[in-house]
Amino acid sequence: MLDKQKYYSDFEAKKLICEIGRRIYAKNFVAANDGNISVKVGPSTIWTTPTGVSKGFMTPDMMVKMDLSGKVLSGKMKPSSEVKMHLRVYNENPEVNAVVHAHPPVATSFAIAGIALDKPVSSEAVVLLGRVPLAPYALPGTQEVPDSVAPFCKDYNAVLLANHGALTWGTDLIQAYYRMESLEHYALMLMYSNNIINKVNELNCDQVSDLIIIRESMGIKTGGVPPCGLGDSEISPAKQPDHTPSKDEIIESVVRKVTQEVLKNYVK
Numbered sequence: 001m002l003d004k005q006k007y008y009s010d011f012e013a014k015k016l017i018c019e020i021g022r023r024i025y026a027k028n029f030v031a032a033n034d035g036n037i038s039v040k041v042g043p044s045t046i047w048t049t050p051t052g053v054s055k056g057f058m059t060p061d062m063m064v065k066m067d068l069s070g071k072v073l074s075g076k077m078k079p080s081s082e083v084k085m086h087l088r089v090y091n092e093n094p095e096v097n098a099v100v101h102a103h104p105p106v107a108t109s110f111a112i113a114g115i116a117l118d119k120p121v122s123s124e125a126v127v128l129l130g131r132v133p134l135a136p137y138a139l140p141g142t143q144e145v146p147d148s149v150a151p152f153c154k155d156y157n158a159v160l161l162a163n164h165g166a167l168t169w170g171t172d173l174i175q176a177y178y179r180m181e182s183l184e185h186y187a188l189m190l191m192y193s194n195n196i197i198n199k200v201n202e203l204n205c206d207q208v209s210d211l212i213i214i215r216e217s218m219g220i221k222t223g224g225v226p227p228c229g230l231g232d233s234e235i236s237p238a239k240q241p242d243h244t245p246s247k248d249e250i251i252e253s254v255v256r257k258v259t260q261e262v263l264k265n266y267v268k
């Protein structure tokens with residue numbers, strides 16, 4: 001991953017966008033020509049994906065370079081109309097260096113149901129992703145879309161777009177992509193526990209605040225705090241797990257998970 005405020009070169013950015021595009025397509029996070037990806041290569045310039053192309057079949061020469069006002073600087077193709085939402089994230093939060101938009105089916109189903117992903121049910125999701133709010137529905141391609149995500153760009157790492165999809169961002173493209181993976185994984189676990197197993201033991205407020213301490217010690221200041229103490233899901237009566245993990249056990253498990261994620265990034 002990149003150090004803070006260090007940017008990819010043009011060559012690296014275009015190559016990495018193609019790689020992440022192949023991954024979001026292979027993982028079924030997008031269908032046909034859906035989705036878009038962008039990466040900063042300077043304080044006010046980005047490379048982004050073109051309109052009308054499958055994210056699974058892109059080549060570096062298809063990419064479009066733009067400034068943060070939306071002016072095209074180079075590239076033979078047109079940018080996606082949804083790039084407005086990316087530009088808004090960069091303009092609202094200068095620490096963001098990459099944005100990924102996709103329609104992952106489970107998370108998007110929550111967005112269709114109008115349900116934010118904010119239940120504290122998974123320690124990894126609380127630490128690495130945080131609370132995922134729901135932005136109100138906006139017609140794709142219009143100014144309403146960037147306006148709908150603007151309130152969330154500073155304090156969160158991801159947002160669901162009602163009846164549309166999901167948007168994640170990060171200090172580099174790998175982090176923005178991993179947040180999209182974590183978001184869909186978290187949505188899938190919520191769906192299984194809520195609708196297949198029909199039982200959800202939510203983390204209590206002490207457990208959530210321990211996780212927030214771990215998250216802050218990792219330098220992650222964003223993600224919000226999932227609401228706790230509201231009782232478990234309506235499907236099952238409130239019940240705490242038989243074994244409440246100690247702080248050391250939680251730290252050990254989070255460190256293990258983070259190590260696995262880092263290794264996954266290097267061992268390809």
Ligand SMILES: [Zn+2]
Nearest residue numbers: 035082164165
């Ligand atoms: Zn979309």
